[in-house]
Amino acid sequence: MNNTIAKRVADFLKQFPPFDLLSASALLDISKEVKIKYLEKGKTIYNQGEALHNHFYIINKGAISLIKKIDTSTAVIDRFDEGDVFGLRPLFAKETYTNTARTEEETILYAISISLFRPMAIANTQIGNYLIESFASNTENPFSKEHHKQFYSNSEIVSAEDDYLFELQPVKYIKKVVTVKPSAKIKRAATLMSEKNISSIVVENNGMPAGIITDKDLRTKVATGMHTIDDRVSSIMSAPVLCYPKNITIAQVQITMMKHRVGHICITEDGTPNTKIIGLVANHDMVVMKGSNPAVLMKAIKRAKSTKELKRIRGKIMILLDGYISQNIPLTHTSKIIFELNDATIKRIIERCIDKMETPPPVKFAWMSMGSQGRKEQLLHTDQDNAIVFETVDTQTIEVTRAYFLQLSKKINKRLSAIGFEFCDADIMAKNPSYCLSLDEWKQQFTSWTSNTGNDEILLSSIFFDFDISYGDAALTNALSEHTLKLVKNNNLFISKLAASALRSASPLGFFRQFLVESDGEYKDLFDLKKRALLPLIDAGRVLILNYQIKNINNTAERFEKLAELFPEDKDLYLSCSYAFKALLKFRTKHGLLNKDNGRFIKLAILTKEEKMKLKRCFKTIATLQELIKIKFNLGTLL
Structure with missing residues (x-):
């Protein structure tokens, strides 16, 4: 191909991924070897079951259908137009084509040499990943990790540690955990702590965490005379122990410790207290980080004295989120951290609003967040979806009780709006009397939605079934959750x-x-x-x-x-x-x-x-x- 045509091909290719990731010289090298194919409407590029070509294709002009034959019937499984790449199977497998590619209109194709392009794609993981994703789009499982294995073969893919923010690194934990049994004497625990020069010791039962004892426990519970050194460690241990799996990040540890006011986290096999201990994380193991890290923001939220201050912190949370998205931090980590910061913000607003009420809450209650916050998926500023459930009271006092919580809810909803969580257009907020109910009233409401089910009931169910407690008594929300599951069990009509x-x-x-x-x-x-x-x-x-x-x-x-x-x-x-x-x-x-x-x-x-x-x-x-x-x-x- 002469250089003039090659340059025209290169000019076209560089407009589209993954060719836009190549250097100008590499792109020109490929363009010189491109085969240009003109095909009329209805022409076949390759057939299902045909031996693989030595090229894959990008459409210069026109359109292509991918057709799959199953038994005696055929179906169009995908369509491609200008700039799309297809026919990538030769990059990943030594098999035959699994579908047929056919033109839907007059088409000009560029055929790219696989032997020339493959080394470039392996050397540049962005290019390789794009091709893998394009190929996977037309397979039964478009997100299979097997495609990566097939493409890169024995090539080693190395991710630089610097690609991730420090606080998103998995935390380094103590693997040799010193433990005692619940029946051990306090003297034994204190002796071990002194011998090992450690500030805490885990109380375990059958290898699983039952509690923890720290220097503070010895100072405040033993040295003061409340307990003697001959008492059992179970009498002074803190329980239950917060547990997480081994892949917990530094940021999650910092947030968890601040949120729950603890200095230690136990690492277990599955992240629950029901499996064996594999490690321990202490607060002194955490590195003090710069002001934009989530732990510092969590501390600022807890100390905030005004709505204006919380709004300013919300702005910093958005900067943090932007940084995570820009650095391509896994969304699983990002969502967990932003959820905890949002949740702490809601909690702080509720605490301040309760302080502003003339009297404390008359009965136990819980603030329920629904929608994206209830599902731990709220990252951006979206509208509010919330409700209150309060302890069931007698008929003589229920309206007075509701009036208190409605007044409290109005304060909370107003301040949430002020910091960026807009009012819900459908008024699905706790300040609405329809969504400020006792536990028994909520049970009746859920029963009604699941037994007399129209379009409105289905819509409300889809909103209210995804609730999460943000503040208050978890026993109330747990009871409501159990009730909900019972209502839908074997309720085939509602589920349908x-x-x-x-x-x-x-x-x-x-x-x-x-x-x-x-x-x-x-x-x-x-x-x-x-x-x-x-x-x-x-x-x-x-x-x-x-x-x-x-x-x-x-x-x-x-x-x-x-x-x-x-x-x-x-x-x-x-x-x-x-x-x-x-x-x-x-x-x-x-x-x-x-x-x-x-x-x-x-x-x-x-x-x-x-x-x-x-x-x-x-x-x-x-x-x-x-x-x-x-x-x-x-x-x-x-x-």
């Missing part, structure tokens, strides 16, 4: 209607792989990422988790990961759903930070080819999940 509502958002893509945008109104021609992409995953995860009576998991990604663990026959799909949800939430957060809004509505014109490709991968998983929901809940007659 909830499943049908999970399908109310059609596929995010229309004909010919085009994004379905809003047709009118304020957001005309914008893509609704929440309605068309996030909600289908959120709603499907909720109905599946309720159907299988799985307790205490509200987070959408974690729900799918638990389903993958319980149902290995659908493991790949459920893991794909978890991955897709985190990818979509990160995408929304990134664009929300960029545009200084909630990231819900996206301008398609600003998306890169790579971003569109990644979104379409997620949409493909949504379509597969919706098919599973239809079959699993036999929804043919309800849709």
